[in-house]
Every structure is written in C-alpha cells, then in structure tokens.
Amino acid sequence: MKPKNIKHIVFALLLVLSFSATALAATTGSQITKEVAGVKATLTFDNEKLKTGSNIFSITFSDESGNPLSIENLQVTADMDRSKDMGNDGMDKKEPMMLDLQKSSQEGVYTGQVDLTNNGKWIINASYDLQSQPQSIALDFDVMGSGPNWLIIGGFGGVILLILVIAVISKKSKKA
C-alpha cells in the first residue's frame, strides 16, 4: 500500500469517526413552544431526540414579544398522555410526577429534570400565577425508546469490514 493511500484511509477514518461521534453525542436540543393567554412557554430539552430515562430540561416564560415574564407559584407535573390506551405498562395507574424546578439566573427561566420512564407521548403541565391570576400551559412531546442504535452500530461494522477488506486486497496484491 502506498503512503498516499494510507494517508487517505487515515483521513477518511478520522472523518467517519468524528462524524459518527458527533451524530451520537452532539445534539442541538429540542424545543416545544406553546402560547396561552399571552404567555409563551418554551420547553427545551438537552437532547434533540428524547429518549426514555432521565432528561434535563428548562422552561422559559415570555410575553408575545419575547420579553421574559415574572411568574409566581410555579408547579410543574409530567405525565404520559392518558387519552390513549397505554397497554399493560402500568402508567395509567400512576399519579402525574411532580417536578422540582430551580429558578435560573435568567429571568423567566426554570430548570429541572424529568424521568421519562416509558416511550410514547408525554405532557408537561405548568401551573402558575401571573399578576395573581392562575393559569396553566400543557406542553406535549414524543419520547423514543432507548434501544440500540443499529444505524450507528452498522456504520462502525461497515467501516471495520471495509478496512479489513482493503487490508486483505492490499496484502494479496503485495504477495502477487
């Protein structure tokens, strides 16, 4: 194998590895926004694709023009969408989860953590007082199962196979 080819293979592998790592880990985060009675609530998760398990999120409250809103008595619950049959997973018997949120240093931003136990549609319900008036906003989102990512596993398998095939060809051509 020529040094030039080695360089190309190393470069290609570096690209594949860095992109596959990026595909795995670096996500841009997902956002769900809803507006009720002049209050815009934005739910932001760290992960782009929500998976079962513990997820960190933040809720931002702002007015129609995007200025942060100061709200009081915020209470947030998380629950699966009960309007659909959830089979035998037992979620229909559970009470909505009360979430503990912390006020961020930024006005109108609250952060917390939610344990999304099952895949399917989930609803985060935020109740609060705005100018002493009780209000609430429900934000729904889909949660994927967290099984193996066969695409990525297959990608690595493919790269490894390719390396081995090229190596075998290179070795045989050397012998010939």
Next chain:
Amino acid sequence: MTDFKTPFKDDLTASSKKKEKDLLKNKNFAKFIKSKWYPGVFQWPVAVIFAFIVFELIVGPSEAHDNFGTAGTWVLWWPLLPILLLLFGRFWCIVCPFGLLNDVVQKFVGNNKPVPKFLKKYGIWIIDITFLMITWSDHVWGVVENPRGSGILLLMITTAVILSGVLFERRTWCRYLCFLGGLSGNYSRAGMVELRGTKEICATCTVASCYKGTKEVPGCPMFEFPKTMDSSAECNLCGNCVKNCPNNSITIKTRKPTQELWNIKKPKFEVAFLSIVIMGIVFVQNITMLKVWDKILASLEQALGTTNYYITFTVTFFIAMFIPVALLLITSLIAKTFNKTSLKENFARFGYAVIPLDLAGHIAHNLFHLLAEGKSVFYTAGELFGLDSHGASTALVPNSTIQALQFIIIGIGMVGSIYTAYRLAKSSQADNTNQQVDTQVMKKKLFGTCSVYAVLMILLAILNILLFSLPMAMRM
C-alpha cells in the same frame, strides 16, 4: 520532543540494589513466562468478558444503573486500573483486549508498515490531546453515565485499533496512539515492577533477538530494546524478550514505588505536561461530581451570561487544566532562583514528581466509585439472570471509611511526590557536586529547590483533600 541530556548520577545505594529480587530466578515463574500459555491465559478470558461488556453497552439496558457493561467498566475496571499499574506496571496493556485485537488483525491481514515519523515525534502529544478531548466529551456528552455513549467510545477505539493493526507494525497503537497508554506509561514509572536487560550480558550480545524477534516469537511489540531500556513506561511485560533472549539476560524485579522517578535521565516536557494535566483532570472529575457543582455552574452561567453547558463546562475545564499547569510553572520559576536551571527544564524534570500524587488522586477518586457503588457490579450481573435488586444499597463500606481511605491515599501520594522531588533535585545536583562546589551552597540550593516543590505538592494535596471532603455524586 525535548530531551535534556544533562548527565545524572545514579544515586541508588548498593544495598537497595541488592534488595531487588529477580522474579525470573524462580524456576516456576520463569517457566510460566516462557511458556506458550503466557500471556494468552490472561488475554483470552479478558477478551471474552470485554466482548460481552461491549455487547451489553450497545444493546443492553439504556440506564447506567441497570447495565452490567457500565458497572463492569466504570465501577470495577477503571478504579482497579491505577492500582494494577502501581502494582504491576503496564501488565494491563498485555492483557488489554485492544492490544490482542491489534495482534490478531496484524497476524492475518497486517501490512506491517513502519511507524510514521510524525507519530514517533508527536505521538505523546496526540495522546495528551486525545486524553483531554475524551475527558471533555465525557462531561459534555455524558459518555460514562450513558451505556450507549460508553459503547460507542469502545467501538471507536476498536475501529482505530483495527486500522492501526492493519497498517502498522507491532503495537503502534499501544505505543504511540492509545490515550490510556500515555496514562499507563506515566503511572508505570511509579510502579513496583521493572523488566530490564543485564547490562554486562547485553554488552556482549550481537543478535538482539529481544528486539528483532525469532522465528517462534516476535520481537518487542512496544519497540523497546531491553539493553538500553531505563524506564518501565513502555514495557507491557509481554515476556517476548524473556522467551527470545539466548543469554537469559532479562530480569523482572520488584522495586520501591516511585523509584524509577528518582533518576530521570532525559526528562521530556510532554510527559511532564501530561502528568500535571492529569492533576487537572482529577480536579475536573471531582468538581463535576460534587453536589456543590450545580451552585458553581449557576454562578458561572451568571458570569458568562449563558446557560449553554458546552460553554460553561469548557470554561471550567480550561480553568481546571490551567491551575495545576500554572502552579507548576510558577514553582519552576521560583525553583530557578535556587537551582539556576531553566524554567523549561525545571518544568520537565519536576513534572515527573507530580506522578505519585496523580496516581494517588486517581486511585482516591475512583475508590469512591469502587467502594460506594461496588455492589452494582453484582446487582447488574444478577439482573442478567432476572434477579431484581432495585433500591438496594450499592455501597461496600460506609462513606466515612471511604473518605478516610481517600485522605490516607492522598497523604501517601503527597509524601511520594515530595520525596521524588527531593531525589530529582539531588540527582540533578550530583553533576555539580562532582565539580567540588561548596557543599554548603549546594545544600542550600537543594533545600530551596525541594522546599518550593514540597509547597506545591502540599498545595495540590490540600486541594484534593478539600474536594474529597465534599459529598460526591455516583456514576451508577
């Protein structure tokens, strides 16, 4: 690569040399090392366990606390690794499944190209940077606490090892590219086992089969030549040289921990840099696992005006890396006034003195995971057979016991580092002493140099103890 070629006096006393016992003098041990079963008897069972761990990580339970792969990797193997390195040097590297994979791939489809010059020249810097990048990505993307992330990391390494095995000769990966190899090399310098050639016998040798290999057994996979080897940093105790040497020149001896560090003949800047950066990594590992981390993060968010974790953590990461490097630089600058040696040379030489404290910090940090979460290895293994243990305590010993052990280990590491700094200062002065310089002046210089580095080691130890005294979060 910077080599400082100042000659140093070997200040090991004859009595201490006598105490070093050659393990190969034991017939059974020598027979075992020379047998065809070594090191395969260790490699293959570990490879099978490793394959199962990778399988669990990529297709097993997605939650860390349910996954045997996560427990096996981060609660058992990772905490045991620095202890193994201290006791047996880089023996782990011959057992490591990646090394075996490299050997197998090479045997069947290897092209055996020579190691590129840039790898020889910059390999350790590549290791340093990779190690920092992996630590950074672990914190930002949660590799350790996410079984899939850990699985992908192992798949990435597997792919890179296969590529290296296919292209290059011997264990190029282990010697020049493995980020753990850099860490293992540094810790092995403080390790308690050393393999060397007997100078008098090697001097008359003309075959050099230890390096070149024979028809039956290949040469040193780590590109080492026992005849001139003066460090255990790159020896994985594979036994090839023992099998190949026709003159029985090779010895495997036990030695005092840190002993190799007392006489560093050619200190390398990049090795010293890695050793001080490891201290920063231990700080980062500790800080982010502390319950006070959320408060620190909130303050940082306020100061930076962003809640973006990529930015806030990166800033924390650089600060944590910068503090120990800056402290060593300042100390080396002060030491310069006593020993009249350049800042760069002081940094390179006395960076080695940080290794015992590094090792202690690494062991102490991971001792928490091993002892506070150790039972999770059994629980997750039980879950493979349907045994549910949810809610049960994972602790092997109470937290107070772990904390006491951590303090003791840091204390020992600090003493080891201070003593190493003293021996390094003493050995570097030996040359001047030969020139019959006023001994009082020399003593003053030695005392001054030692004192400044002792202050640094005490400061680093106090920082570690402060961090270990705060409550820490679990991995599982």
